[in-house]
Amino acid sequence: MSQRETPPVLLATHGLSLSFGGLKAVDGMSLSIAQGSISGLIGPNGAGKSTLFNLIAGYHQPDSGRVELEGEDITSLDPHVLFGKGLLRTFQIPREFGTLTVLENLMMVPSGQTGETFFGAWFRPGRVSAEERALREKAEDILEFLEITHVANLPASQLSGGQKKLVELGRTMMADPKIVFLDEVGAGVNRTLLYSISNAIQRLNRERGYTFCLVEHDMQFISELCDHVTCMAEGRMLAQGKATDILSNEEVIDAYLGRGKAAKGTGVQ
Amino acid sequence: MTDILNAFSHITSLLVIPGLAYASQLAFGALGVTLIFGVLRFSNFAHAEGMSLATMFCILITVWLQGASVSIAPLPTALIAMFLAIPLVALVFIGTDRALYKHFRAINAKPEVFMIVSAGIMLISNGVIRVVIGPEGQSFADGERFILTAREFREWTGLTEALVLKTSQLLSIVLALIAGGLLFWFLNRTQMGRSMRAYSDNRNLALLSGVDPNKIVWVTWILVAVLSVMGGVLFGLDKGYRPFVFQQMLLPMFAAAVVGGLGSPVGAVVGSMVVAFSELLLTFAWKKFLAYLLPTGLAPESLMQILATEYKFAISFLILVIVLLIKPTGLFGRATK
Incomplete structure (x- = not known):
């Protein structure tokens, strides 16, 4: 600038x-x-x-x-x-979201995709699974950026306070x-x-x-x-x-x- | 050896298969109860009546289809009617939500208020059913009734005790597996499903993370409509439709959902198994089974029933009380905040 x-x-x-x-x-x-x-x-x-x-x-x-x-x-x-x-x-x-895993905590963020619409989820499963993969990659990239890949599959309730802050930051990055x-x-x-x-x-x-x-x-x-x-x-x-x-x-x-x-x-x- | 096979065939036919079929039908109801509790945060007393209403729609459509000689024999016509009934029932549920529950959500009413409102909806639905289809039982099962009849089984195996498998039983079990599998796929592997779980976990945070609450509510009612239609129809096909028999299902359905932990779909399925088999095991007449297995002199005189069949509903109640005393969060539930 x-x-x-x-x-x-x-x-x-x-x-x-x-x-x-x-x-x-x-x-x-x-x-x-x-x-x-x-x-x-x-x-x-x-x-x-x-x-x-x-x-x-x-x-x-x-x-x-x-x-x-x-x-x-x-x-x-x-x-x-x-x-x-x-x-x-x-x-x-x-x-x-304590009952969701760290990865899911990021992947719950809506992004206007087919899998996010109710009917899309059922009637366009092929497209949904492709988007699902893209979403997962994005979430994994963010976890890597924040250096918390090692806790990706833990329930978020088990993280330390600081890690939870990183997850929050990660959730904002998803959007x-x-x-x-x-x-x-x-x-x-x-x-x-x-x-x-x-x-x-x-x-x-x-x-x-x-x-x-x-x-x-x-x-x-x-x-x-x-x-x-x-x-x-x-x-x-x-x-x-x-x-x-x-x-x-x-x-x-x-x-x-x-x-x-x-x-x-x-x-x- | 024959005795053991006879005993085995006897309990499979009268205990295992009916138990699985009943558990499947119960699971549809318990999943509905648990979804509403998990996402919308209230105990829906109108759920059984909702299932009855759903079945009523389905019966009307079945009759109409039968009149137009649409048939998918040997399968019951009701299976097609089910798909046509789902959108109608979903509309009724969403309409009810918009007319009543939405208001109470907007003013942040307590769960008890929702519960009372749902009791009111139960009474209204009850009245509607009485007017539309009447209080008498309806038989709407057509197609092949049995997959395996007693006569076929006896001729085939030479055993005295026949293993009977009704179409409705097999349909209940198979469709419950398919519907359950799809529901779990939806909740765990799609964005919408994850949003729903997130909303159920922490409503405010979900709103601040971009989840549209109206969409969640709609989707919940659609899922509940699908589960209600399928559960109601399968129960009706298996046991015959009597409009007010569903009221008696309310207690076992809630017991199943509570055993598993309200709000937990896995819990609802496991809870349904627990409730269904507790009912059957405790009211089953073990006389014949024991007669086959014990030496001739020891064969029991009485029916060897632990509880008379009339006490069937007390069992759900007992399970409910025991779970609430010992582990109120249920098997898979989490402590409420």
Whole structure:
């Protein structure tokens, strides 16, 4: 990508808000994510980061505001529709289909093939088995990319937390996504696995052009990976900019160290 | 030697074959129950009535086909009718879902609510059946009734005890094997099947992984329709169709599904075997069998039945209670989250 031109905006939110009862979990968040970037979302616990992710991914309906993907309004679309548009997310606590094998966890991702339609499965068995082979190869390639081929046929429930995160990442790769939201992908993962996760993220970004947005507490992880960082506190935008600037920003440090009163209401950049 | 062969022929004819046929018919029902529980997450009390309704459609079509002198003798005409009945039954099930269950899914109703709704559907179906075909029994079996008759077997082997094999019994076993095999292929080797299993495993994650919930619901009801038509028709061919006999099947069907673990298709098949053979073994009159095997003086006077046939349904109930006390997740089930 050229240095002079700013890359186009892939995803943008405009004044997104959601309250749970009296609590404003997300309060007028506007944020834009550039095509091909790895951006980070930080903030103290309860800042509304996960809720913002849930709003973007269609898991919650916003009280007000809009989400746009490539300029198209995608607010309140069902998660499976967003998935089809290439917007995917993973979870803080990895979720997996425990009764399916690791390979099946990847191969369950719909891809609009004949085997995916009910009638196709029965009446075009030849084509289905060819597609099935292609799908299996794709899944096996991904497992190889993530270096977890050795657990391909284990039930996913038997994996370690870190391996489950890799499987989640693998499941998103099956869909050839445009943008992936990673919710604390590094939490509770040992250093070695963390390294292979961040390595995978960087390679996916460079080689396959995936855009990533990470929620993360590990500042080192954030500063190594992210071009652009947004800091949230109490449901609002606190600051955004380059990773190094944000991590030395006084308001951000205040928010993290709990002297948060100063930050209240300062929804400025 | 002849005594042993006679004993063997006796239990094969009256215990093993009927047991396998009954287990097969039960398996169709139990698979339906377990699919609905696994994917849609509720105990469908209307399932037996659904099977009865499916059989009713099939009988009406059979009669119409017989009138038009369509026949695939020596096989029963009902086999063709089955294929015509499947789309109709699927429409009825999907229609019911859209009219009722869909609403309760949308408001995230508890499983108990679904259960009560299904009980309501059971009563409505019951009424519909009563109006359309009446409460009396119907015989719709045609074609060759026996593959192996008693007379043929006696002439052929010279044994006193005949091994009899009815067409409906063999059809039940063969079609259950084919349908079971196809179902397992579908669930394990196709994308749609995997999506269904994923949806059953973790509904929210499946939605976030791109699975279209409406499609899953539709496919589930279509599969249930296929299983209901086949199970109902085979049971009807074997034992004669009495509209309300299916209600009595509800308990054994649920017992079979629970023994195997609700939500597990393999469990449903194994559970059906357990329930069918428990019923038969406990109510079988062992007198003749023992008479052949024991020395003449020791032959029993009584019927040597462990339980009278009237208590047949108590057995399913007992199995259900024992499983729920000892291993509530069943043989192949997983702990519910």
